[in-house]
Amino acid sequence: MTSGAAPLTEDYEISLAAEGTAGTGQEAQICVAPWAGTLAAAYYVPEANVTGVASNNKAINVRNRGAAGSGNTIMATLTFGVGTNGVAFDESTVALSGTAANLNFNQGDVLTASSTVNGTGMTLPEGKVRVTLSRS
Numbered sequence: 001m002t003s004g005a006a007p008l009t010e011d012y013e014i015s016l017a018a019e020g021t022a023g024t025g026q027e028a029q030i031c032v033a034p035w036a037g038t039l040a041a042a043y044y045v046p047e048a049n050v051t052g053v054a055s056n057n058k059a060i061n062v063r064n065r066g067a068a069g070s071g072n073t074i075m076a077t078l079t080f081g082v083g084t085n086g087v088a089f090d091e092s093t094v095a096l097s098g099t100a101a102n103l104n105f106n107q108g109d110v111l112t113a114s115s116t117v118n119g120t121g122m123t124l125p126e127g128k129v130r131v132t133l134s135r136s
Helices: none
Strands: 009-016 026-032 037-046 057-064 073-079 110-118 127-135
Touching (some): 026 127, 037 057
Antiparallel strands (some): 026 110
């Protein structure tokens, strides 16, 4: 018998500091999963415009580090390549992994937001990563 209630969702948000061109990227804990579920949505909101470039750019990732904090499952990614831009204070969707299993997490898993450098990188303003988690 089903309850007829909508699934429980919860939003979490974390700030990422501004980065220079040759920065090494960064990672910050979004949350420790309060229950088992799936990543339903992810967004990045820069505090200044971001103009994507061909190869020397950066990516925003949502990762599942597992309960021990050592996992490396990429749940969602937004790469600022050519044609992918960010508008100041406007949400950009961070694309969810096309592998359904990568969206799953267990209670107690550590979920993080990170930036990674591609090539020699690019500047990235301070911004926020927001995720919506859905309970299984």
